[in-house]
Amino acid sequence: MKLLNQSLKYLSVSLLFVVSLWAFVFYFNILNEIKESMDEGLENYKRQILYKVQADTSILHQNNFEEGFFAIQPVARAAALSAKDRYTDTMLYMQDADDETPELEPVRMLSTVFEHQDRYYRLDIINSMVEEDDLVKELFREALWLYLVLVAGLILINRYVLQRLWRPFYSLLDQLKGFRLGSNQALPVVATDTKEFSDLQQAVRALLQHSTETYEQQKEFIGNAAHELQTPLAVATNKLELMLEKGNFEAAQAEGIGSVMQIIERMVRLNKSLLLLTRIESKQFLNEELVPVHLLVRQSVSDLEEMAAFRQVSMTLSASATLFATMDNALATIIVSNLVRNALFHNIPSGTVQISISGHTLTIRNSGHHEALDREKIFSRFYKPGARQSGTGLGLAIVKAICELYGFSVSYDFAGGLHCFVVDFQTHR
Amino acid sequence: MKILIIEDEDALRETLAASLAQEHFVIETAADxxxxxxxxxxxxxxxxxxxxxxxxxxxxALLAELKQSDKAENVIIISAKDSLDDKLKGLELGADDYLTKPFHIAELNARVKAVLRRKKLDGKNRIEVANMLLDIGERLLFINGEQVPLNRKEFDVLNYFLLNRNRLVTKTALAEHVWGDDIDQADNFDFIYYQIKNLRKKLQTADLSIEAVYGIGYKLVEK
Known part of the structure; x- marks a missing residue:
């Protein structure tokens, strides 16, 4: 859930509570206010009635509410003396304009006593009051409206104001998503006055800078290490070769030297592969040209024809179309030759290698080990399934690195007993 | 034949000198x-x-100077840096070849011989040894004046042996030169053996033979 919606969710829930509480408090306040103002009105009536009584005693006989809003009844002196002004809420049968029959309606009543010509009377004055359930209903409706308007307002604010406020954040996020270590991209940058965002940006930039430096250093280190090894390896190889030429060895001794040479040879190949990987990753191949991949495949197949015949592996090439890729020619050759050699060398006697080209893809299927290889690991460095010792374990890692350099995709699959590698020479970036 | 080895690594310089001395070249060296x-x-x-x-x-920079005095075409660059830039620059400056360290002695031998051969080219590019003639340009082999058919790889193998006559050619050096350098050696020794066997059959009438050396490599010698 997006942060904006998240905040909307929490705000609307808490607003619901706030508005309800407000409605509750407001209801009692307004009710009190109404009563107070009514009570003042009743007090006022009381005075007017007492004043009238002086002039017109006939109203002393109005002892029920049928003719007006007050009733006067004589009371005993003792009761009168102990009585005080009393305001009460009560119900009376009344007939409003909209009622067909009299109904019980809430009224506010002031009960008081007064003395007139040594006699005591009780005076009840009523005033029709607002119906509480009406009030509640009305208030509920208003509160609901208030709530809806508030939420609508929030959504609008979210959409326009907050989204605007968060824009630098999303922009930074987008740039981070597209950021790859070692790709020589500019560090993410957003223009913002918000302190949090500029802090975030600084922290992110510092982190990326550090990571990039570390990455570069490591890459350089691997490159330098491999590079520095070249000369000692050259000396070792050549000295042994000279030694074998000159020396008068017994077969066993010569065999020993031979196996040392093979080990050095392995180191040389490993070293060359590491150097190649470093150079691919540091983008030292920038001679992009339109490479006829189908011709490279044909060349590779014909180069390995005799080898395939010797290993009793049948190689077939079905190229229905031409396949051109925009890339470095040397790297294209490496992709093709690594995959074709791979298919041939990791094969079984009387096995097959089927190569096909169609559209943008090169597909190479080969028989071999009867189980699928680990799809996750097959392209990682130094992955050697089984007990194979001779390979460098870098051939497919190099293919993968080249594909990543150009945004091509390379995938592995195992179907029908055949290992299948597919390279899509279309740039997916 | 006078050869100058410019290489700062002492051990390598001495090894190269010792190897080329076997070919009876006059060797001079420079370390800086x-x-x-x-x-x-x-x-x-x-x-x-x-x-x-x-x-x-x-x-x-040395190469540039050599180019100015028209001597650059005899240069073989040997570098630990397998960098395309350097290679292109070197070849642009007129160097004949570019060899990346580490390399096999047989490979260096072959390249040096190729430079010398080109230098002496008197219109024909062919090697005559004993009763055998190899036409490099036409890629043809004649033994006693009769053409012997060779496939492409067999020709490359034979040419390589001729450039390294009487010298040890290890199986790895041969595999790298003829089949490209990222071949797994252990996988291919049988294949090389098989190829050599075929080649030997075709050379039966020649006064040259390919001898196995300790099971590590081969040597082309005159009978």
């Missing part, structure tokens, strides 16, 4: 930029092996 520059200024060499990274200066 200034020595090399002096020698180049004073003498003419039939072939110069030039390391690019030298104490005192860049080998490419």
């Amino acid at each position: 930029f200034h020595t090399a520059r002096e020698k180049i200024g004073v003498y003419d060499y039939d072939c110069i092996l030039l390391d690019i990274m030298l104490p005192g200066g860049n080998g490419l």
